[in-house]
Amino acid sequence: MSREEQHVLSVHGAGGELAGQLLARHVLTRFAGHRAGRIGLEALDDGATVALPPTGEIVLTTDSHVVKPIVFPGGDIGRLAAAGTINDLAVMGARPLALTLSLILEEGFPFATLDKLLDSFATVLEEVGAALITGDTKVMGPGEIDGIAINTAGIGVAAHAVSDADLRPGDRILATGTLGDHGMALIVAREGFRLESDLRSDVAPIWGLVERALAVGGIRAMKDPTRGGAAAALNEMARKSRKTIEIDGPSLPIRPEVRSLSEIVGISPLEVASEGRALLVVDPAAAAEVLGALRSHPLGEDACEIGRVSTSHPSKVIIATEVGGRRFLEMPLGDPVPRIC
Amino acid sequence: MCLAAPARILSVEGNDATVDYGGVRTVARLDALSEPVAVGDYVLVHTGFAIRKLALEDAEETLRLFEELAAALEETADDAAVRPHREDGGRP
C-alpha cells in the first residue's frame, strides 16, 4: 500500500483529486445510498436536501467531539459522534432524519483508524434509520490538532418538540438505565490510571427507546445526562423550571463497578457522562406505563423511577440518602478529578 | 484520613497483589502491611498500597458492635437519673 493509502496527508483536505479519493474509498463505500430527500450524499453536491413531512416541528442540533482516547471500551469517537447527535434529537422528541459529518484530521492519521470510526458511525445510523447526507474534510499539520475532531449536525422532526423545562409538582423522574457508565469507563481507559475493569461505555442511539415512551404520552421534559452527568442535567431542569427535584438515592441505577470506581477515585457517578441514557419527567398518571414501555426495549431494561418534582426548594435538587439523610445534589463545577482524600 | 477502599486479593506476585474492588481491578503493593495476606483476603488499599488486612468476620463483628451500643443506649433511655453534665464545672 502506498503511503497515501495508509495515512491522511494534507492534500486530502484540499478539495482536489485526493480529497475525492478519500470520499470515494472511505466514505461513499460505507454510506452508499444515504439520502433524506431528492439530493443525497452520493451526489456530492454543495449541500443535500431533506424532505420534511407536512406537519411537526423541525429540530436542529450540533455537537463537536474531541474525546480522548478515541477508542475506548464499548465504543469510539465515531459511535459517540453519531449517537450523541441522535440522542440530542431524541430527547427533544424528534425522529432523526439526517446527519452531517465534518472531520478535521491531523496529517498522518491512519486510514485504518478512520475506517473503523466511519464504520461505527454508519452502524449507529443504521440502528435508527437516519442518513448521512453531507459533510466536510479538513486536514491540519502534525501537532496542529490532536488526531481528530468531529463535528456533527443533526436534523429531525417532532410532532411536538419536548423541552427540558416543563416540570410540574408531582411529576415523576425516570432514568432509562444505569448512570455514569461512559464517564467512568473513560476514566479507566485514560493513561495513568492503573485500573482495569470490564466496564464499558453505554454509548448508544436511544431514539428507538424514546419513541416508545413518546407513544405512551405524558412526557413533560427530557434530557440526556452527558457532560456533567445526571447531576448537571437534573440541576438544569430544576433551575429552568424553578421547581425542586427530589431524588431517592437508593433507587438510582448504578452498576457495582461504577460504584466501586467512584469510591476509589472519589468521583461521583452522578457527575460523569452517560451517552446512551435519558432522564424523563413524566405525568404521574402515565409514569407506570412509560416505565413499562422503556423496559420493553433492550436499551431500557434497567429503567426505573428515581424521583419526583416538588416545590420545597425552588431550583434545587435534593437527594435522600440510603441511611436516612438528605442533602443537596449540586451542579458539578467542571471536569472532576480523582482525589486522595 | 484518606480515601481507602476494601478490595479482595485475586493473586499475589511478590510484593504486588492484584486486587478487585467489586469489578474494578488494580495492583496494590504489599510492603506497608504488618501482617501476611493470601488470595481471597480483603485489604484496605490507599494510594496503591495495602495498609490493613480486613476479615469478613470483622464485618460481622462491626454489626454486632453497632447492635450492642444501640441496645445499651436504649436501655438507659428510661433511667430518670440520667442527666447530662461535665466535670469541668459546667451545669450540674
Place this chain on the structure above:
Amino acid sequence: MNGRPFAFADPSTAARFAAAIRRLAPADRRLRLVHVCGTHEAAITEHGLRRLLPENVEVLEGPGCPVCVTPTHDIDAAVQMAESGAVVCAFGDMMRVPGTRRTLAEARAGGADVRTVLSAAESATIARQTRRDVVFFAVGFETTAPMTAAVLLDKPPENLSVLVSHKLIPEAMACLLELPGASIDGFVAPGHVSTIIGATAYEGIASRFAVPVVVAGFEPLDVLYATALLLRQFHRGTAEVENAFPRAVSWAGNHTALELIRRVFIPCDTHWRGIGVIPNSGLTLRDAWAAYDARTRFDIAGRTGDDVVPGCRCADMLTARAVPTDCPLFGTACTPQTPVGPCMVGAEGACSIWHRYGGRPTL
C-alpha cells in the same frame, strides 16, 4: 451480605443511633465535635448525616483537608519546578490550589508537564520512563507518608525527587485545643490515619486536654456510632480514647508502615496554611535521603508567599473556631468558581462543602 460486605448504611440502625444521640445531647448548650479528615466530611456530606443530628450537636471539620493546609510556598515550589522543566506529579485535588502566582493546573495550561497520579509509586514509574527530572509532590497525612517512604526505599531512580509536604494529625489536634477561643467537646479521630498510627496516638491528647477522642470509620453507620460514643462520654463526663473502628484500627497501629516512615523521615516543625507553624507536625527526609529532596535539588528555599488573603477566614475554619457562614466572603466574593481561600478550593474544604449545601450544613 452482597458484593460489598464492608458497607454499613442500614437506615433503621441509623435511626436508633440518631435517637440515642438526641437523648444524650445536652438540653441547654451546643456541643462541638471536631473531625480532622476530608473523607469524614465527604461521608457526612454524601449521606446527609447532619440532618440526623440534633440542631445543637455540631460536627465540624478541622484541618483535615491536605489541599487546604498545604502552605502557599509548597505550591509555589511545585509550580517553579514544573516551569523549570521537571515533570511534576501530584494528586488530582492539588491541581487547583492557589499559589502566590499560579496553580499547578495553570502551570500545565501554560505548557508545564504536570501530571495527576494516584500514588507515589506511579511517579517512580514515570521517572523510569524519562530522562527528565520527575518530582513527586508528597502531600498527605500519616496514611500517605508510608507510601512515599516505600518508594524511596525501593531503589528509586536517580531522576526522581520528592517535594515533601507530609503532615501529622495528632500534633494538629493538640494545636487546635491550645488556640485561644477553642471550644471543642470531642474529637472524631480519622480512621485511616489511625490504621497507621494506632488509637494509642491520641491518649496524650485525651488526658492532657480532658477531651474524649473516638476513632471512627467512614461508612455512615461508623460515623453515627462514633458520634453516639462521644455523646455517651460527654454525658458521663469522661475523656477517653475509644476505638470505634476495630476492623481497621488496632491500638498500636501498623508497625510496618510506621517503620517505613521512621526509616525515611524525621518529624520537623512545619507550616500549616492558615494556622502557622505547628511544632513537630511535619516530616522531612533523613540525611540518607537528602539527595532525593526536591527543594535541595532545585535550590528552592524559604517562604515566598502569603497564605491567606485579608478578609478570608480559612484559618478559623481550619482551626474549627468558626463555620463558613461566619465569613463575610462566603458565597459572595468567595465561591467554588471564584475561590478566595483554600477551604473553598479543596473538595473537602469546609467552605466548599457548605457551599454545596446552599450555605447550610443541614437540609
